[in-house]
Amino acid sequence: MPTPSIILDCDPGHDDALAIVVAARYTNLVGITTVSGNAPIESTTHNALVMKDLLGLKVPVHKGAVRPLVAPPQYAAYVHGESGLDGADLPEPTSKHDSDDAVGYLIDTCRATEGLWLVPTGPLTNIAMALRLAPDLGRRIAGISLMGGGTFGNRTTAAEFNIWVDPEAADVVFNYGGPLVMAGLHLTHQFRATQARIDRVKALPGQLANVLGDLMQFFTDTYMRRHHGMDGGAVHDPCSVLVLSHPDLFVSRPAHVVVELNGTHTRGMTLIDQRDLKEVLEPNCDVLWEIEAEPAFDLMIDAIAHFSR
Ligand code: RIB
Ligand code: CA
Secondary structure: OOOEEEEEEOOOHHHHHHHHHHHHHHHHEEEEOOOOOOOOOHHHHHHHHHHHHHHOOOOOOOOOOOOOOOOOOOHHHHHHOOOOOOOOOOOOOOOOOOOOOOHHHHHHHHHHHHOOOOEOOOHHHHHHHHHOOOOOHHHHEEEEEOOOOOOOOOOOOOHHHHHOOOOOHHHHHHOOOOEEEOOOOHHHHEEEEHHHHHHHOOOOOOOHHHHHHHHHHHHHHHHHHHOOOOOOEOOOHHHHHHHHOOOHHHEEEEEEEEEOOOOOOOOOOOEEEEOOOOOOOOOOEEEEEEEEEEHHHHHHHHHHHHHHO
């Protein structure tokens, strides 16, 4: 499998920070765009720059949407803290973001370099705006590998946070017509930062490992406090990267997926049609169902060790 070239669209966010690490290690990370989600856009952009500098990357970082297409902005301080990356002593970034126009960057870069994967790990606002402004992108990109949705919710009973924040944007993405890979909660909850795995990160030398060990500990402590039966924080976002670099670690099945926009209790829900009926609509998405969590986590730890010094 050739090394995938990607643009990571993210809302760091603890698990987004880890997605940056695995993307930098296992893909050709062409660029990073930021979106309002886990925290306001100023914070998610700041946090992306912190990770860029901690990893010593040269990748451009472009600031994106301040708020969703229609809904008011919503954040997730209850998981990630007010900063979006609480729980570690983070160095102030020296890098500055490259522009305030993530959408323009996405359009220009995907037109100039065909065959890129777009990997959104936050609300889909930037991606939807790019697809709406430049419908030709659907033919120029290799595909979209997103973290979002699932067979159950986390922000509500039915809706996962990334989709729930901007369902209208998600609807645009699920209808764009090109290759689409979905890492939903039913998949990402299999990929957890257990204490044993966190301790392996903390045992690594270097500042990055120290910072990420603390961030993982904060993230997992929050999960353990909020859930009854989880043994670690679900590390959602790296799944959308690793499925491109290490597809053999995953099981996926094509399905037709729609986003609910109007339900009183179900707005932001992704409905995955699993019915064994010939009448079901043509698949628009490769839904991930299984991950080999141990080797996948080994890859993430190896990536941290690679950059930590
Ligand atoms: O629901 C989990 C998703 O929402 C993850 O991408 C997390 O970082 C937040 O963006
Ligand atoms: Ca995220």
